[in-house]
Amino acid sequence: MNARFLVVGLVLLSGVGLKVPPALGGHEALSALLPGNPLEGSRFFIEKGCLRCHAVQEVGGVTGPDLGRGILNRPLLEIAGVMWNHLPGMEHVFQEKRVVRPTFKPSEMASLIAFLYYLSSLDPPGDAATGARLYRQKGCQTCHSLGGKGGRIGPALDEYSRYASPLFLTTALWENGKAMAEKMREMAVPRPTVEGNDVPDLLAYIRAAGRGGLERVYAPVGNPGRGEKLYRTKYCVDCHSIRGHGGKVGPDLGITVKGSLMRIAGAMWNHGPKMWAEMAQRGIEVPSLNAGQMSDLISYLYFFQFIDPPADAARGRAVYTEKRCGTCHAAPGIGQTVGPDLAKVEELGTPVEVITAMWNHASKMEAVMLEQDIAWPILKGGEMADLIAYLLSARAGPGRSAGPRSSAPQGDRR
Incomplete structure (x- = not known):
């Protein structure tokens, strides 16, 4: 494998230039755009030399931590904070390797952070041995056959050995989940739940034991814009809210949804019976989703984890004092003038411009x-x-007010 697979993988899993569109009638609080282009960010990750020290799921350098292992599963500005905290250590590595320290434009930094954030959506590769154990423990063989062995009540699972992504398996679980639950109840078989990396592990076993041939079918690209429309047209909004906007029957998905794309899909399976019962009570038909629609919907829900909680300028003033920023920089009523007056620097008008300046000037x-x-x-x-x-x-x-600003950086100002 080489660096090109980072770009290819991101195209397959996320799409190009995705943005979170205005949600639920364009309410300003929910209209934050995805800060930058993850695909562009993957290119900068390679071109700026990040891949020399950091791997993404074991592809890349080993000097720094593997960034594809979920360590950046946090909101945007917290990712920027992690980068800041490790700048001295990275600077020393640059010097040891005699590598020129990369600098960024705000738009490049926005795309890089978007890429780093999106890495947390990728589940670790499934483990076939673990999947075999789960397959038995969850009783899949009671109803399904695989490799010519197992039950005949449900369809054979060999077809799913062609799929490179667990997305197709989770879509099938959603589409057939209600009928499966009814059959399990009829047979007095406990309905299994999934957690953690269960779905990728199960797929790894299905791919190892199935008779689906060598063909590989990849996941359709998830588009949060289409996902937002599906969220409304598939009646999700009738029961669920996003950051306080929408139905109140189920949990607020803008707050409670956590984890990777497959963990979100797994949560849909786990909560299926409750959702189906509520839909039946309200006279709503269980919505059908194909693989493309499932990808769009969970991509839309995933990106809400990107939004930082509301920031507080008063707490920020305390941070400015406690961290001794004023030793070098002036701000209204606080600080010296060793460095520039941060209230007067023209290029510090957005969060991403502040982050970029902190990175570019870290050595000084x-x-x-x-x-x-x-x-x-x-x-x-x-x-x-x-x-x-x-x-x-x-x-x-x-x-004067600084004006309402999303914590999501918007790239270079025009």
Whole structure:
């Protein structure tokens, strides 16, 4: 495998230039755009040399951690905080390897962070041995045959050995889930649930034991824009809300949905009986989803994890003081002028511009900190978001508002 597979894999799994569209009537709080282009971000990840030190699911360097293992499963500005925290260590590696430290434009940084975020949607490769154990434990062989062995009540599962993605299996589970539940109840067979990496593991076993041939069928590209429409037309909005907007029967999916694409699909299977019962009570037919629609819908739900919680400028002012930013930088009423006055720098008008400037100037900042015996400040949790909120409010000046801004960076301003 080589670096090109990062780009190919992202095309197969995420699509090009995806954006989260205005949701539920275009409410401003839900209209945050995906900050940058994940596909472009994968290109920058390679071109800027990130792949030399970091792998993505075992493809790439080993100096730094494998970024495809879920360590960046957090909101946008927390990812930026992780990057900031590790800048001194990365700087030392650049020097040891005699590699020129890369710089970024705001649009490039936005796309890179979008790519890093999207990596958390990728499930680890399934394990066939684990899948074989799960297949037996969950009683799949009671109704289904595989490789010529097993039950004949349901269809043979050999067909699914052709599929490279678990998406097709989860779609089939949703489409046939109600009928399967009724049959299990009739047979007094407990209905199994899935968790963690169960679905990829089961698919790995099906691919190993099935008789589906060598052909590989890849997952259709998920499009959150189409997913938002499906969310409404398939009646999800009747029972579920997104960040407080929508139905109140089920949980708020903008808050409770967590994890990778397949974990979201697995949660749909696990909660199927409750949803079907509620639909029956309301006279709603269980919506049918093909693989493309399933991909679109779960992609839409996945991207809501990207949005940072609301930041607080007052907390950000405390972070600015506690982390000793004012030792070098001036802000209204706080700080020195070793570095530029952050309230007056023209290029610091959006969160992504602040993040980009922090990255590009980190070497100079570290040198000054070493001279003044100042420890590199570590930003935890929402501190990066709060700090940026404070800096943007400081730019607005007394008596003026910085204006409503999404925490999602929008790339270069025009």
